[in-house]
Amino acid sequence: MNERIYLDNSATTQVDGRVLEAMLPCFREYYGNASSVHLFGQEARGRMEEARREVAALLGADTREVVFTSGGTESDNWALWGAWRAAGGRPGAHLVTTRIEHPAILATCKALEAAGAEVTYVPVDASGRVDPAAVQDALRDTTLLVSVMHANNETGVMQPVKEVAAIAHGRGVMAHTDAVQSVGKVPTRAAELGVDLLSLSGHKIHGPKGVGVLYIRKGVKIAPYMTGGSHERKRRAGTENVPAIVGLGAAARLAGEHLPEMAGRVSALRDRFEQGVLEKIPGAHVNGDRSRRLPNISNISFDRLEGEAAVIALDLEGVAASTGSACASGALDPSHVLTAMGLRAEVVQGSLRFSLSRLTTDAEIDRALEILETVVSRLRRLRNRR
Numbered sequence: 001m002n003e004r005i006y007l008d009n010s011a012t013t014q015v016d017g018r019v020l021e022a023m024l025p026c027f028r029e030y031y032g033n034a035s036s037v038h039l040f041g042q043e044a045r046g047r048m049e050e051a052r053r054e055v056a057a058l059l060g061a062d063t064r065e066v067v068f069t070s071g072g073t074e075s076d077n078w079a080l081w082g083a084w085r086a087a088g089g090r091p092g093a094h095l096v097t098t099r100i101e102h103p104a105i106l107a108t109c110k111a112l113e114a115a116g117a118e119v120t121y122v123p124v125d126a127s128g129r130v131d132p133a134a135v136q137d138a139l140r141d142t143t144l145l146v147s148v149m150h151a152n153n154e155t156g157v158m159q160p161v162k163e164v165a166a167i168a169h170g171r172g173v174m175a176h177t178d179a180v181q182s183v184g185k186v187p188t189r190a191a192e193l194g195v196d197l198l199s200l201s202g203h204k205i206h207g208p209k210g211v212g213v214l215y216i217r218k219g220v221k222i223a224p225y226m227t228g229g230s231h232e233r234k235r236r237a238g239t240e241n242v243p244a245i246v247g248l249g250a251a252a253r254l255a256g257e258h259l260p261e262m263a264g265r266v267s268a269l270r271d272r273f274e275q276g277v278l279e280k281i282p283g284a285h286v287n288g289d290r291s292r293r294l295p296n297i298s299n300i301s302f303d304r305l306e307g308e309a310a311v312i313a314l315d316l317e318g319v320a321a322s323t324g325s326a327c328a329s330g331a332l333d334p335s336h337v338l339t340a341m342g343l344r345a346e347v348v349q350g351s352l353r354f355s356l357s358r359l360t361t362d363a364e365i366d367r368a369l370e371i372l373e374t375v376v377s378r379l380r381r382l383r384n385r386r
């Protein structure tokens with residue numbers, strides 16, 4: 001067992017050894033530019049196209065629908081800006097999203113608003129779910145795009161993307177989903193969801209950082225985000241990051257193979273962890289819809305606890321967890337996701353996110369439970385003395 005216990009897999013994951021092995025020859029031997037005509041280039045391209053097939057297989061997509069990017073943030077930015085620009089970049093053009101999106105969407109929406117677009121932020125209920133009817137009500141004649149995440153990164157709660165996409169299409173509106181957290185955790189098939197655009201990221205599925213995909217359904221037109229060479233069939237300029245793309249391909253293949261393990265062993269381990277917390281630690285409450293959740297995330301609020309202090313205390317004991325998303329942590333801003341679910345400020349402040357992966361073991365969960373129990377009671381005692 002590792003001495004340190006990593007329960008922050010929603011922030012990022014350990015690169016699978018098999019992914020690293022697949023990447024290394026791209027640095028050493030197959031280092032050509034995938035756009036070059038010579039053999040070095042063609043070898044690199046061959047590997048890149050194999051990776052595209054692996055990602056396409058995981059998404060149930062055609063290879064021509066898979067475009068490599070620098071990660072989830074770029075894919076999200078591109079989907080929104082690309083849809084808006086393709087429609088003429090007109091002031092007053094309207095987008096619909098939710099209050100619980102990742103900053104990659106929310107900050108992009110703010111930037112679009114500054115450029116003249118209008119955005120509606122649909123609320124969620126107390127269980128962290130978006131109501132498709134609320135999306136329907138938000139649609140206008142000027143709406144271009146609806147963007148609803150597939151699963152939330154803080155609570156793991158799954159969103160009704162299929163229903164939302166059908167509603168959007170009924171009004172001739174494009175549908176995007178940020179599937180960065182759901183890909184590799186639950187089956188995420190683009191055609192079944194019915195979306196036009198879908199974002200994913202390599203480092204959340206035991207692949208390398210700085211690589212992702214924007215799935216663009218056949219026939220869907222969005223404007224390029226990067227200008228430059230004619231890479232990725234003129235859709236995304238810039239010399240392809242072949243080693244990272246090859247790593248993402250291997251990670252996608254492995255993620256597909258491990259899906260049953262996520263639904264079985266990992267989900268059972270998460271439930272055992274949660275059950276243990278609820279039994280051993282008084283004043284603990286699980287946040288979010290417990291039946292419609294990713295198998296690996298547990299978001300728990302503890303009465304009379306300061307979440308940030310708990311993260312530090314757990315870290316000192318060798319357990320890595322987080323309060324909400326990594327991008328928000330450090331900023332001490334209360335989680336916008338839990339706040340949108342209507343939780344009181346002190347409940348939000350006392351919440352912790354534990355996220356498992358297929359590499360998490362039974363022994364690690366047992367040990368993490370013991371440490372968590374000790375840390376929570378120690379912090380509560382200190383708090384009582386204040």
Ligand SMILES: Cc1ncc(COP(=O)(O)O)c(C=O)c1O
Nearest residue numbers: 071072073102104153180181201
């Ligand atoms: C839901 C969601 N969207 C987007 C991102 C950004 O992805 P990347 O880190 O690849 O830029 C993340 C990462 O935290 C995420 O959880």
